[in-house]
Amino acid sequence: MPAIISLAILLVLFALSELIALKTRAMISSVLALAFLMLIGFWTGLIPATSFDDTGIKVFGNLMAGLLITSLGTTLDFPEIKRQGKVVAFALMGLLGSSLLIFLGGKLLGLQDFALAGLPIFAGGNAATLVITSALEGKGLETVVTFCIALLILQKFVGIPVASYCLRQEAKSYLKRFRSGQAETSVDTNTAATKRKLLEIPAKLQKPSTYLAKLALVTCLSFYLSGLTGGKIHFFVVCLLLGMFAFALGFLEQGILAKTQSDGLIMFLVTVLIFSNLSSTTPEMIVSIIFPLIAIMGLGVLGVIVMGLLASKVFKTSPYMAIALGISCTFGFPTTMLMPKEMATSIGSTDDERQAIESYLLPKMLVAGIVTVTIASVLMAGLVIAYF
Template identity: 30%
Template structure:
């Protein structure tokens, strides 16, 4: 398949997802529609490497991950990260719910190895899925090696629509509060613009506007990402810290000291392309899920995902009650474990856009809903799931 044909097909799929999401006011999220269409494509006429043919091989996807995560860091401040401690507790509670219900119920239905292999991918992303898949293969558990990948690939089908539903409920409530003057929003989200950033940032990092070109902005984002990668590599012999986690932390620090602007990638005119490339890479994982594979693993797949989601709801509800966080937002935060970044960012923004067209109202909703969704996704997918995988794989 020629490159231009491949990219046109893939972009059309992404657009269909957007179109249906807009028409249904985000009740059917674009991620869900796109995932279904990718599955159909792989089961019919797609080459297995269609995403790489289109121009997004793994190396490009890794680059985009670092750029986007550094950019995410510019949306948060150190003060805000500290303020998100409730999000961390809720996210951990949701993960505990998955572990408790799968060990407490699923272990009586399936053998213990199935439960052990299922938990880390259900809590996290591709890294934990690959760790468990490799571990199962080395232990001679071929079907469970495939199961680890399949559960990672398919859990989004539960996570995407559920997240959209609970976020819409939360957003409607917040919007009403904002319109009634009951919701006080910090001015920091978008209004931390050039003048404010220059005021608080270190002068050494400020350059005249005429020299602050798109290339210079890209250079600074890439430099922060590079420092995160080098730091994780340097620390590897002592402690394993995912470079993506450090990219988020370094992005927050770079924004706080004035080295990067808020929404740095958007201001460099690169955000749309980066999200597009990363979304294609995420859906590329669906190429592993053949119809026969899904049929063979259907029962443990459905049972584990249903129990996992139920466990997340119960434990996040309890944590939300204790911490005085709404049940809808608490459940949405725990659901980020099923997909992580960039889906948490995409779905949240999709829901906000569907609720209002007023810029001020969108900023208000973004300031309340986006930070916990981003932090929740990073706690579960990027940090905890990798730790769990490292521990659980030793039990196989």
């Protein structure tokens, strides 16, 4: 199939997923809808398995992911991070709950290998999966390897609905508080806009090309700094941190990606790239490991929910928010960014309400995703491979 036709199909499916989310008022999130549409597309042959290579999305999408995460750093200033201490606690407690239940339940069900291999994957994404599957190669554990790949792909289908429901309830609750004037609001950074920052560039020089160039420079620096650590600090983590520093110094503007006038295309590339692994998933693969897959995913989700309910009692906060933050490990970025935006669009009635909901949910979900997917899961994978 010509690359332009493959690209057109992916763009149409991406648009359809957003329409589904809009029509269902985010009860079916665009990410979940896109995952189902793409899975059906691959299984029916509508989308060729080579689409991501043919269109260049795999290469270009990975490149754009760095720019996107760097830009996210401009949404998280240092006072915001200090305020997110509970978010980090909720995310880590969710991981603890899922890990304990997966490990203990796996032993009781005779699925110890699946449970151990699945622990870091349930806690994260591609990086953790790569570490685990590389360690299992050549050790006669092909079924476990297949399980790991399937878990990486399919855990989104259980994590996203849980998070979508919880975020929807939280957004509704927050909107009631906002309308009554009792809602907490994010720090207004506009008051500081009159004071020139150290590396701030004059407004007359700011153009979409300038914004893109600055994002690329910070992302490049992140790449080299991550390399200096031997990859121990993930590239994306450095992108986020340097984005925060660059924003604090004035080199990057708040919400800079939207100013580039290319944010829609970048979001498409990075979002579609999440599901590139679906091209290699077959019905036969799913059937062969269906029991351990259901068991591990079920135990993991149950562990997050139980720990989220406990955390909400300890910290006297909403159980919906605690569970949503904990379950973010099953999908990570950029879904942690897409879902709050989606909830704001569907729940809010005015621009002010939408902005308030997004400002309330987005920083929390971003921090939770970074803590679980990017940091904790890779550390867990390093510990687990010693068993195999």
